[in-house]
Amino acid sequence: MSVLEIKNLSYIYNKGLPSETIALKNINLSINAGEVVGIIGKTGSGKSTLVQLLNGLIEPTSGNIHINGKELKGKNKSEEVCLDVGLVFQYPEYQLFEETVYKDIAFGPRNKGFTEEKIKEQVYNSIKFVGLDESFLERSPFELSGGEKRKVAIAGIIAMEPSILILDEPTAGLDPMGREELMCNIINYHKARKNTVIFISHIMEDIARVSDRVLVMNEGEIFDFDTPKNIFSRRDELQKIGLNIPQITKIVRMIKEKGYDINDKVVTIEQGEESLIKLIKGRKEK
Amino acid sequence: MESFININNVKFKYEGSDTFILDGINTEIKKGEFTVILGRNGCGKSTLAKHLNAILTSSEGNIFIDGLNSSEEKNVYEIRKKVGLILQNPDNQIVAGVVEEDVAFGPENLCIPADEIRKRVDNALKAVRMYEYKDKAPYKLSGGQKQRVAIAGVLAMKPECIVLDEATSMLDPEGREEVMETILRLNREQNTTIVLITHYMDEAIMADKVIIMDKGKIKTEGKPREIFTDVSILKDSGLALTQSTELLYKLKKRGYNLSLKALNEEECAKEIINFLEGKECLY
Numbered sequence: 001m002s003v004l005e006i007k008n009l010s011y012i013y014n015k016g017l018p019s020e021t022i023a024l025k026n027i028n029l030s031i032n033a034g035e036v037v038g039i040i041g042k043t044g045s046g047k048s049t050l051v052q053l054l055n056g057l058i059e060p061t062s063g064n065i066h067i068n069g070k071e072l073k074g075k076n077k078s079e080e081v082c083l084d085v086g087l088v089f090q091y092p093e094y095q096l097f098e099e100t101v102y103k104d105i106a107f108g109p110r111n112k113g114f115t116e117e118k119i120k121e122q123v124y125n126s127i128k129f130v131g132l133d134e135s136f137l138e139r140s141p142f143e144l145s146g147g148e149k150r151k152v153a154i155a156g157i158i159a160m161e162p163s164i165l166i167l168d169e170p171t172a173g174l175d176p177m178g179r180e181e182l183m184c185n186i187i188n189y190h191k192a193r194k195n196t197v198i199f200i201s202h203i204m205e206d207i208a209r210v211s212d213r214v215l216v217m218n219e220g221e222i223f224d225f226d227t228p229k230n231i232f233s234r235r236d237e238l239q240k241i242g243l244n245i246p247q248i249t250k251i252v253r254m255i256k257e258k259g260y261d262i263n264d265k266v267v268t269i270e271q272g273e274e275s276l277i278k279l280i281k282g283r284k285e286k
Numbered sequence: 287m288e289s290f291i292n293i294n295n296v297k298f299k300y301e302g303s304d305t306f307i308l309d310g311i312n313t314e315i316k317k318g319e320f321t322v323i324l325g326r327n328g329c330g331k332s333t334l335a336k337h338l339n340a341i342l343t344s345s346e347g348n349i350f351i352d353g354l355n356s357s358e359e360k361n362v363y364e365i366r367k368k369v370g371l372i373l374q375n376p377d378n379q380i381v382a383g384v385v386e387e388d389v390a391f392g393p394e395n396l397c398i399p400a401d402e403i404r405k406r407v408d409n410a411l412k413a414v415r416m417y418e419y420k421d422k423a424p425y426k427l428s429g430g431q432k433q434r435v436a437i438a439g440v441l442a443m444k445p446e447c448i449v450l451d452e453a454t455s456m457l458d459p460e461g462r463e464e465v466m467e468t469i470l471r472l473n474r475e476q477n478t479t480i481v482l483i484t485h486y487m488d489e490a491i492m493a494d495k496v497i498i499m500d501k502g503k504i505k506t507e508g509k510p511r512e513i514f515t516d517v518s519i520l521k522d523s524g525l526a527l528t529q530s531t532e533l534l535y536k537l538k539k540r541g542y543n544l545s546l547k548a549l550n551e552e553e554c555a556k557e558i559i560n561f562l563e564g565k566e567c568l569y
Contacts, residue, residue, distance in 0.1 A: 042458045043428045145328050173374065173455045175326040175485050176526030202458050205529060242460035247488075247529035247551050254555035260562065269529055273536050276558065280542065283562060 003033040003164060003196050004054070009063035011049055023049040025220045027063070031198070033163075036190060038207035038228075039200045041217030042242035047200050048090075050217070051166050054198075055085040068163060083112050086162030090169045093149035096141040101127070101152050104141050108160040119159075126155035129189045131181055147178040151185070158189060165190075167199040171206065179203075183210060205246045208232060208267035216243070228267045248272040255279075287316035290447060290479050291338060296347035298333060307333045308344070309502035315495075317446070318477040320470070322490040322510075325499035326524030331483045334499070335451045338481060339369040352446065367396065370440030374452040376432035385427075385435055386411065386420040392443040403442075410441035413476075414468050430461025434468055441472070447479035448472070455485065466492070487514070487528045491549040498523050511569070515546040530554035545569045 009027040014020050024046045031037055041047045052058050053065060056072050065072040070081050086108075089095065098104035105126055109119045127136060130151035136144070141152055150170070158165060170186065171179040187210050190197045201207050207214055207228065214231040216223040218241045224231055232238070232245045235253065249264070252272050256264040262279045266272045291314065298308040307330050315321050323331050336342040337349055340356045352368055354361040373379055382388035386407050393403045411417040414434040424432055433453055440448055450469065454462040466489055472478040482489065490496050490510060497507040500523045506513065514520070517535055520527060527535065530551055534544050537558075547569035548557040560568050 042460050043430070147327050173452065173485075175524050176487070177524040178327060179485075180526060202462075204459075242458065244459045248533060250551045251530065251533065251555050251558070254551065255558060255562075258555075258559055260559070269532055269536070272529075272533055276533075276537065277540070280562065 001033050002030045003035075003068055004029070004031040005066040006030070007064055007066075009053065009065065010061050011046075011053060011058065012061045015061060023220055024053075027222060029215070029222065029225065031164075031196060033196055034194045035212045036187075036197045036210055037199075037213050037215055038211035039198065039215045039217060040202070040204070040207055040243055041223075044219075045217040045241075046220040047217050048168055051087060051168055051198065051200065054164070054166060055087045056082040057087070083160060084162055085164045085166060086157040086160055088154050088157050088165070088167040088170060090172060091150075092153035092157075093146060096149055096153060096156075099140060100137065101139055101141050101144075102137040104152060105137075105156045105159050108156050112160050122159040122161070123155075126159040127152075129158060129185060129192075130155045131185050147174055147182075150174070151182065154182075154186075161193075162195070164196045164198065167197070169200050169202065171201065171203065179206070186210075204232070204244050205248075208246045208249070216241075229265045232267050233265060252276070287318060289314050290317040290319070290352055291315040291481075292348075292350040293334075293337075294348050294350075296337065296344045296349055298330075298337065298342065298345050306345075307502055308337070310347075311502075311504055313497060313504055313507060315447075315479065315481065317479055318473070320473045320480045320492070320494045321482070321497060322493035322495070323481065323483045323497045323499060324485070324487075324490055324523070324525055325505075329499045329524075330502040331499055332451050335371065335449050335481070335483055338447070338449050339371050340365045341371070367443060368445055369447045369449060370443060370445035372433070372436055372440060372448065372450045372453045374455055376429055376436055376456070379436045379439070380424045380432060383423055384420075385416065385422050385424055388424060388435060389420075389438045389442050392439050396443060406442045406444070407438075410438040411435075413441055413472065414438045428461060429457045430464040433457065433461065433465050437465070437468060437472075445478070447481065449481040449483075451483045452485065453482075454489065462486070462489075487526065488550065490514075491528070498525070500524075510549060511547050514549060517546070534558075543567065 006027050006029040011024040012022050039047050067081050072081050096104050102123055105123045106119050109122045132151055171182055183206055211228055214228050215225045232249050235245050246267055248269055249267055252264045252266050256262050263275045266275050293311050293313050296308055296311040297306050299306045325331050340362045343357050349356045351365045354365055356365055380388050381391055389407045389410055390403050393406050411420055414437050416434050454465050469480055473480045493510055496510050496513045498505045505523055506519055514531055534546050538544050544557055544561055545567035548554045557568050
């Protein structure tokens with residue numbers, strides 16, 4: 001069942017002005033409930049505009065968006081349809097504003113009209129999902145490290161129990177371990193809640209590892225929407241639109257190009273290792 | 287190579303705080319060297335970067351930039367001419383509404399004659415390959431282009447050293463490549479000393495020297511090929527392996543005789559092919 005349906009969606013910035021810019025052109029897209037979708041595309045390809053449209057921050061110039069069968073428009077826009085889509089912006093740590101971590105996380109669920117009891121439950125669950133312990137709840141968000149602040153900001157969104165969680169470059173600026181941890185937290189949350197996750201990233205290795213499908217944006221249009229294996233087998237075309245493929249895919253392809261009989265449809269380290277071991281063992285038997 | 291930056295037992299804490307953010311740093315950066323600093327968030331990398339052009343000065347110990355002690359007030363102006371700093375967010379560093387005016391901002395403040403400024407701005411924009419954008423508004427540029435304009439702004443002050451603090455972290459893969467290509471070219475062609483702070487291991491492998499910081503101290507330093515083979519120190523410092531190293535590490539653990547010293551994907555593929563052909567390790 002599709003949780004998100006986009007039909008003939010276009011978005012134009014500054015329409016009618018000399019600075020008019022077409023950000024999105026005729027987008028048609030359907031995302032299934034429970035899917036993890038990674039979005040890639042170079043700066044200016046329309047990724048961030050697309051996700052801002054999805055929770056009603058901006059309205060389409062033409063076309064429409066349906067969330068769980070309801071159109072995101074007019075009266076719906078300010079109500080439950082929007083609140084069903086949780087959007088984590090880039091660098092969300094700059095948006096923390098409450099005195100304590102607890103109050104900050106509780107802000108969203110309170111707006112959603114949850115009871116105090118339910119809010120408390122959501123705050124405690126959310127902080128756990130992002131990998132912080134309860135002792136953080138009474139602290140001021142401003143005395144935390146950058147990575148911790150980001151986790152609190154994400155907890156504030158998931159506390160609203162959105163059926164679609166959208167994250168715009170959630171790991172930008174984090175150190176490798178922090179990145180790894182945060183990706184794991186998001187995926188664990190997804191596994192527990194079976195919600196839909198849409199995330200933007202420039203790190204192809206992360207995209208390849210966790211996405212069911214990858215949406216490739218280029219100049220305001222959908223370039224492709226397919227499984228990571230299929231997407232990253234189009235290396236040359238991706239390069240032309242300023243994108244890369246995971247390192248492991250490159251390595252295995254280089255070996256194949258030297259004439260070795262190896263399965264090169266790999267996008268993760270584990271798949272790469274498996275392919276190589278098969279190749280090594282196959283050669284030994286000969 | 288002669289020495290350019292000397293850091294002698296430097297400690298730093300903010301006033302009123304008890305924790306040393308830098309806790310006894312000792313190292314030397316040579317003229318023309320390309321140094322990468324790695325380490326987890328909060329390890330003191332950015333604090334150290336700010337010491338390199340005297341935005342911050344040490345609480346204990348000394349830093350000498352080209353022989354000038356950064357703790358002495360009279361040297362600050364000279365040090366800032368020698369060392370340019372590029373920060374993470376390009377939007378926070380661009381001050382003017384036109385690209386060439388932005389690049390001219392630095393030299394104008396140095397009170398350089400107008401015709402010399404013109405020359406410097408043109409040369410700096412050519413060096414970062416942004417000359418044809420000189421009349422454009424910065425907000426219309428991509429992130430990578432903006433960062434290159436920021437680098438040009440620093441270049442126009444003719445620094446001997448450029449320090450980049452996570453200057454590529456907000457860029458897309460293409461923008462990152464543009465910036466990396468630019469600083470490598472400046473390093474090779476103009477012998478500019480480069481200090482690059484990053485979280486990307488694939489940028490670090492291009493360095494002459496890698497410094498790993500942890501909790502305000504230098505944990506280890508050396509050539510990339512030496513540092514990146516030490517899997518335990520990387521993991522201990524909150525860093526990740528490149529997929530190349532991780533793949534070789536996994537295969538080696540299964541008993542295959544492979545060297546972890548292959549740094550990038552080409553070297554990794556070659557090392558594996560070499561192994562398949564029954565030859566000795568390449569690296």
